[in-house]
Amino acid sequence: MSGNPIELSIALAENERTRPLLEGSVVAEGIRLRPSRLHPSEMFWRQLRYSDFDVSEMSLSSLIIAVSRGDTRWAALPVYTFRKFYHTAILVRAGSGIRAPADLRGKRVGVPEYQQTSVIWCRGILEHEFGIRADEMEWFMERGADRSHGASTGFAAPPRIRLSFIPPSTNIGRMMVEGELDAVFHYLKERNLVDRSTIDLASDPRVTTLFENPAAEAARYYRKTGIYPINHCVVVRRAVLERHPWVVLNLYAAFLAAKAEARRRMLDSLQHYLAPGLLGEQARSGLESDPMAYGLRATRPVIETLIEYVHEQGLSARRVGLEELFAASTLDL
Structure with missing residues (x-):
């Protein structure tokens, strides 16, 4: 890693976990991010068609389908910016x-x-x-x-x-x-x-x-x-990683820090409900868990379920391996 930060363009939809990166309260070591706030529909279309950004959120299903058909432009990080039932x-x-x-x-x-x-x-x-x-x-x-x-x-x-x-x-x-x-x-x-x-x-x-x-x-x-469906991951242009492989874990650490900042803000707000006992023990116990966990160790069954659904619904000719989707240095995270 050189002394001067490298500059990377990044596209994210704004939520409480991405906002610290978009606003700059969390920075990735060695990287100067040039952020764009975009709706996911537009962001994914622009990335898949034009490769507009070095780093972005990405539709996990579209990434699986693209990789199954030989598209190797992107390496995923096990950072999941959006989940929903x-x-x-x-x-x-x-x-x-x-x-x-x-x-x-x-x-x-x-x-x-x-x-x-x-x-x-x-x-x-x-x-x-x-x-x-x-x-x-x-x-x-x-x-x-x-x-x-x-x-x-x-x-x-x-x-x-x-x-x-x-x-x-x-x-x-x-x-x-x-x-x-x-x-x-x-x-x-x-x-x-x-x-x-x-x-x-x-x-x-x-x-x-x-x-x-x-x-x-x-x-x-x-x-x-036990599945909380994952919709979006984060991808990095493989051409960037060929020149700067250290970017993977530096970005991952920054996304973890942004999520931790969002969690701290949430818990600070909830203290006004926890202190007078307005939230019971079940709620307190639930707050100790992390339903939005990053990393493959915590989410492998969810990702593998989606890979299976993509295949069985006729959208990929084969089941894509995790090692094809995610950057090699993230496979044990």
Whole structure:
């Protein structure tokens, strides 16, 4: 490592764990980061199509698919900037007759992109937990080839999947309220260069969630499987690592420090509830755990489950190995 820091461009979506890096309160030793705040949809499209940034968040499913097809531009760090129980956020149209997962059979489902991680998690959980297969639904995808992540990874609809592209004149939100779709897996209304929907379906009385109590379903699934689905990882351009291999662990340490800073802020805020006993012992015990853990040792079963889902859903011809995805120096973290 030379005495002068190297300069790297980095793209992140802002949340409490990335904000310290974006604002500069946490720095990576030996590295001067030039940050861009971007919506994930746009960020992933720009990275997969144009390789705009040296470091960025990345759709974990798109990375798996790209690597399975020989794309070696990126090495992942076991840093997971976003996790969510996306199947609990599936939206259904009132009047569609959908009251339980089984009712999705034969229905019209809108997705921003068929291969995106959140949608893969939804399909995998529906199949393995409720017996609902992807080929039992009809799929409608909002992103066209000019803005899709799949256009850069060779996406084609898997066998037996009925998939149509939504015309540019409309979008998922409009089709839902006009009765042309019955359900949505992962609805995006935030403005960015990729997604088109703008209607606030969450506050529309014509739309509700598939699960009456999403929090209870998330807790049930987590208790049963121990899986907190991972959506995004962080990638570094391999060309950078060939010149500066030390960047991997320096960046990893910086992301850990940023997460620790976010945790300290959270615990400081919660002290006002803990001190007077407003949060019980179960809450105190839960706060000692780390559901957002980084590193492969803590998350290997989650990553391997997603790799399996990508393969069994026909999006990769083979199961990708962890050593193909992650930088070699992170495999034992």
